[in-house]
Amino acid sequence: MNQVQLPFSTVITAEELKGFTHYEERKLSDMKGYFADEEARAAMEQSADQVVYQVYRVEVPPEEGELLHCLTVIQPGQVAGECFMTKGHYHLNEKCAEIYVGVKGKGVLLMQKGQEVRTIEMRENTAAYIPAGWGHRTINVSADQPFVFFSVWPGHSGYDYQRAVEEPFVKRVYLRPDGYEVK
Amino acid sequence: MNQVQLPFSTVITAEELKGFTHYEERKLSDMKGYFADEEARAAMEQSADQVVYQVYRVEVPPEEGELLHCLTVIQPGQVAGECFMTKGHYHLNEKCAEIYVGVKGKGVLLMQKGQEVRTIEMRENTAAYIPAGWGHRTINVSADQPFVFFSVWPGHSGYDYQRAVEEPFVKRVYLRPDGYEVK
Numbered sequence: 001m002n003q004v005q006l007p008f009s010t011v012i013t014a015e016e017l018k019g020f021t022h023y024e025e026r027k028l029s030d031m032k033g034y035f036a037d038e039e040a041r042a043a044m045e046q047s048a049d050q051v052v053y054q055v056y057r058v059e060v061p062p063e064e065g066e067l068l069h070c071l072t073v074i075q076p077g078q079v080a081g082e083c084f085m086t087k088g089h090y091h092l093n094e095k096c097a098e099i100y101v102g103v104k105g106k107g108v109l110l111m112q113k114g115q116e117v118r119t120i121e122m123r124e125n126t127a128a129y130i131p132a133g134w135g136h137r138t139i140n141v142s143a144d145q146p147f148v149f150f151s152v153w154p155g156h157s158g159y160d161y162q163r164a165v166e167e168p169f170v171k172r173v174y175l176r177p178d179g180y181e182v183k
Numbered sequence: 184m185n186q187v188q189l190p191f192s193t194v195i196t197a198e199e200l201k202g203f204t205h206y207e208e209r210k211l212s213d214m215k216g217y218f219a220d221e222e223a224r225a226a227m228e229q230s231a232d233q234v235v236y237q238v239y240r241v242e243v244p245p246e247e248g249e250l251l252h253c254l255t256v257i258q259p260g261q262v263a264g265e266c267f268m269t270k271g272h273y274h275l276n277e278k279c280a281e282i283y284v285g286v287k288g289k290g291v292l293l294m295q296k297g298q299e300v301r302t303i304e305m306r307e308n309t310a311a312y313i314p315a316g317w318g319h320r321t322i323n324v325s326a327d328q329p330f331v332f333f334s335v336w337p338g339h340s341g342y343d344y345q346r347a348v349e350e351p352f353v354k355r356v357y358l359r360p361d362g363y364e365v366k
Contacts, residue, residue, distance in 0.1 A: 007294050007301045009311040065278030095248030111190050118190045128192040152335045
């Protein structure tokens with residue numbers, strides 16, 4: 001793949017990354033098996049296959065020294081009380097960290113490494129550091145607003161979604177009348 | 184140096200990076216020879232050795248896979264009309280890119296690679312990509328407000344400030360009654 005030759009810029013908004021080159025979305029039908037109550041997810045999908053999250057990305061080469069970056073918008077919603085969230089993944093390259101910056105709304109960054117679990121509550125302008133080797137998933141804990149964040153990670157990180165399936169996150173996040181609960 | 188073992192977070196504000204571990208500032212007396220009118224700079228320094236810019240940084244290992252990051256605050260001000268700016272540098276590792284995100288105010292990101300020069304005007308939420316190999320300097324083009332931006336760069340980038348002295352930026356940025364001029 002070619003190097004990024006010329007400087008460029010995008011604009012971060014609460015809805016999208018203006019100037020993005022790649023767009024992906026994950027609907028309820030893409031999230032089979034990710035929520036604790038699979039029956040509830042399937043029933044929701046039948047009724048309306050809602051978008052759970054959207055990713056606006058800029059294509060730069062997936063190589064050492066480059067910085068991949070994207071804007072993620074997690075819609076508000078729950079599956080039997082469990083908050084909408086990303087699938088979550090590990091980096092294939094265990095040396096590669098990641099930085100998240102909160103743009104809008106209220107989210108929880110859930111991280112796991114072996115038996116260790118950590119959470120960071122994220123608001124606008126929270127800058128969270130995910131050290132190398134930690135699996136990471138993000139959860140929207142607002143009842144009615146999207147949670148939006150900007151991410152930067154090394155070009156040679158790679159993605160391991162399968163590991164997040166085989167070693168599932170041991171904590172889940174539920175919406176509560178007075179906020180949210182991690183359990 | 185030890186690896187960053189545990190996830191952590193900071194908070195980006197218009198004044199500082201809350202949770203920073205390292206602080207540096209550059210005053211007029213640190214900027215000898217950087218502005219076109221050195222005599223005017225020296226006279227200003229005699230009168231009041233103002234802060235030109237401040238850098239709030241978090242210590243992570245300067246190694247491949249880690250992501251160094253900081254918040255830079257460039258004060259408003261000019262030396263004989265030339266806007267306050269960072270010294271500017273190249274990365275020693277020519278594979279390493281950098282990302283800037285505007286936080287507050289109005290700035291210009293000036294980039295140079297050999298004979299090529301590029302500028303990107305930055306406002307709050309502009310995300311600018313500095314490709315590998317490009318020297319970069321940032322300039323505050325507001326008459327009265329600080330320009331604040333967040334930066335992320337690979338841990339193994341290294342810094343070459345000397346090259347920016349030996350191959351000086353060929354463009355300079357001046358405040359004008361109706362905005363600014365790059366010349």
